[in-house]
Amino acid sequence: MASTNHYRQVILRLLAPVLLFSLIWAGSQEFPRAAVKNLTGQRVELHDTIKGKLTLVNFWATYCVPCRKEMKILNQLNTQYAPRGFQVVGVAIDNSKTVGRVSGLVRSQKLDYQVLLDTDQNLYRTFNTNAMPFSVLVNSEGEIIWEHTGYIPGDEVELEKILKTYLAPDSTHAD
């Protein structure tokens, strides 16, 4: 019992300042680096794709019903706000058993935004979530500024408010 207490004290004494130090030094959350593939199987470094634009990275799967509902809305937002420097990037986390359905679903939905494949889920797992759909909004410097889990009709209202906050003003139309 004494040795157990001793170990606990050592760990607490080590961990507490380290965690405090880490919290002080921790910066804003940068979008992680991980290689994914495009629909033709080419390797894509997503970190390079999102730099320079306000990007919504949307994780989804073909068997996720709310994901399919959300896609239509995201496609509309991508079309509407692309001239102001916004883009949507869809990342399908279907594994090898269902990934064959991704291309067909993307075409049937007539999506105008880029869709990539994270078949190994290496990128998805860095966000420590099991939820779908799951979206993160990344600014032009590659920093995550907003995230959202799930989709219920009406969720897009909040997203649109945030987009208007971060995007350059529209010079042709009033909001």
Add this chain to the structure above:
Amino acid sequence: MSFTLPFTIKTKIVFLSLLFFTVGVFPFSWNGSLNSRLGEGDQLGVRYNYLENFLSLSANAGSLRLQLELAYNQPPEYGYSLIGLRQGLLTYQRNTFTVELGNLSQVFGSGISLNLFEERNIDFNNLPVGIKLDYEQSDRVWWTALVGRKAPFQFYSPSSNSRIPDAEADYWLGAVRGIFSSRNQNLQMTPYLVVSLLSSPIQEFSVDVTSEKIVIDTLMLDVAVSTTGLSTSFSRKNWDLMLDGAWTSKIFSQPHGEQYILVTSTSQGIFTKDMISGTSGYAFYGRFNRYFDAISLMLEYKNYKLGIESANEKTDHFHQATKPLPYQVGPTGLSQHDVSLLGAITHPVDYGDEAGFNLEIRWPLTFEWTVRGQVSVLSSSDDRSITAPITDRLQGRALPTFHANYAPFQEYLIELEYAGENFATREIIAFTQSTLSGLTNETAQYLTVVPAYLTFRLNDNWVLGLVSELQTASIKSMDQNEIEIGGFDFNSAHHIISADYGSNVSVAAIWDYTNDPTQVDEAGQPLDNWLSGEVSLRPTRDIQIRASYGAEKGGVRCTGGVCRVVNPFEGTRVTLEVRF
């Protein structure tokens, strides 16, 4: 409650603290989540409680990333108790190199030869601990190599329903692949090699000379495995094709065969047959997609012969040597159903012996309306009614058959989906027929209708949902001449009514009904109704609490090609998810 941290955990925590201290001088970011699950209730009259806590952390510092998952599961819902480090992965990515150290996930081609993944809700985890290297030699050539060990690998048969796995095995694994792309990236070829050393228990019967009783010994059998394969992809504007084929050879550390106990009025003895020192097998998967503007057509074909077994071997979970390896998990050929009643009859894939195809059409009629059709036909390639020894483990059909002795499975489904601005619904009709082959063939037919799967947005705050699934089933037992010798019919239903207030509050009531005579409780009384309610609260964006109370029906749960039978549960469940 107090616990003692084992020495290895202390060492890991000290090491991690130093690591965090080191990376603390560099700019870094981190995120994490806490997932806690509590269940208190009964399964079939037996008290069944669980408490699981998962703390997941990710820290990024430039080219370095550390992911950890700590667990305090005592007791877990499935599997063994665990207090400490559950999984970890250290990744270093720099220009064209990526090195990973820890629990490795990886898929080669379609997954028929190597598919490392986890399905936590059914306690399936084949991730080895090891090291992986990715090297992008050029924009047309990419290499991957890994080596690791999984110990123990716990496996459950589809009928296993307790926390204790049927058996455990462990394996060393080494794999390498090269991805070669054409100049225009329309053609991709991926040759690969996977080698493994699997150790799994086997049971051997013998007769004790003194007592003349049957003695069962559990021994360890080592199996050296080598798999070579080639995956090829072609892409064009209006079609794409994927072909993946692999050959597997196994050598056993000692000859092993099937054993039968022969009992007469005066004596009993052991009869051993079909002694083999190794076996071979192959798997092939093909997928063709054709696009006509917005209409898409997908045709999948698979022929898995990674372990043709006799009827006796199939039910012997201690006979892993003749079965597909735990990491040989290819496409199922079926949709992953989100309709509860359809998911409950989803066919458990036999990676050792199955041939079949799946055809799917998706046709958007308008912006709001979409039609989807699906046809799936599968069967084993070997006659499962035959009890004679298998002399050729590569024999069998290339195409599926409807003959009852080959465990055929068929599913025909049509779905109409409407997605409007404030209203969405799906209507589904499906016919499913499956036969469990053996001495008595049991054929089950299901007609499933989903008249309502709708969401209705009332106003800016409220969304209502209604799911209604209905199913009628007919079970027939037949002899090997396909003459009916018994059977019964029953009906089932699954209904959910829900209401969501923004993203903050959600309530749902779930009702399951069946008059299936095989659904009985521990006293043999029929079970026919299950009613439960669920409340979900999201007080902030990063916190979600879900609580449910009532009776859940249970049944077959198939996720990602792996199936388990989940027992009916009655009681309370609470889940807390926090992201930070």
